[in-house]
Amino acid sequence: MKRLILILGGARSGKSSYAMNLAKSTGKRIVFIATCIPGDSEMKHRIKLHKKSRPRTWRVIEEGIHIDSALREVKAGYDAVLIDCVGLFISNLMAVESSDKKIEEKVRSVIDAIKKSACEVIVVSNEVGMGIVPDNPLARRFRDLLGRVNQMIAQSADKVIMMYAGIPMVMKGEHDATATRYNTKD
Numbered sequence: 408m409k410r411l412i413l414i415l416g417g418a419r420s421g422k423s424s425y426a427m428n429l430a431k432s433t434g435k436r437i438v439f440i441a442t443c444i445p446g447d448s449e450m451k452h453r454i455k456l457h458k459k460s461r462p463r464t465w466r467v468i469e470e471g472i473h474i475d476s477a478l479r480e481v482k483a484g485y486d487a488v489l490i491d492c493v494g495l496f497i498s499n500l501m502a503v504e505s506s507d508k509k510i511e512e513k514v515r516s517v518i519d520a521i522k523k524s525a526c527e528v529i530v531v532s533n534e535v536g537m538g539i540v541p542d543n544p545l546a547r548r549f550r551d552l553l554g555r556v557n558q559m560i561a562q563s564a565d566k567v568i569m570m571y572a573g574i575p576m577v578m579k580g581e582h583d584a585t586a587t588r589y590n591t592k593d
Contacts, residue, residue: 416570434486442496444471471499478520493532
């Protein structure tokens with residue numbers, strides 16, 4: 408693995424746009440792993456807009472649950488893999504798996520696959536723990552589980568960047584020009 412970069416942020420923080428620009432800076436051969444499973448017309452519309460924002464030359468793998476298997480499919484010759492996003496991945500897993508322990512095991516499998524990658528891996532995730540405490544058990548479970556998963560990924564990451572209002576802030580790793588040179592519109 409070259410390196411793992413985790414990009415965190417809240418809704419409309421600029422994390423996805425920043426991640427795409429960062430991936431573009433690594434080279435032209437990019438694999439984009441999209442984790443969203445469209446469940447309604449509004450989400451389908453969001454996916455359509457997201458697809459328009461990506462270069463057509465990128466290889467896209469739509470995989471909401473078996474990201475570890477998708478990563479193992481990516482052979483040498485690619486410059487970067489961009490996984491967007493962990494929040495949807497966890498939500499997808501919660502829909503099919505009742506045990507947090509099994510979900511965390513699945514995340515460990517993804518981290519292991521990332522570590523074996525021959526190219527840079529950029530992971531986008533939501534920061535959901537800085538707001539109010541959710542008013543229902545399912546939302547609290549999601550918030551807590553995603554927080555633990557973000558910690559797991561951050562621990563393995565070479566660099567962690569937090570997005571605030573379109574501004575990247577390096578939380579872990581070296582501060583370099585890639586952390587501040589991109590405009591975002593997410």
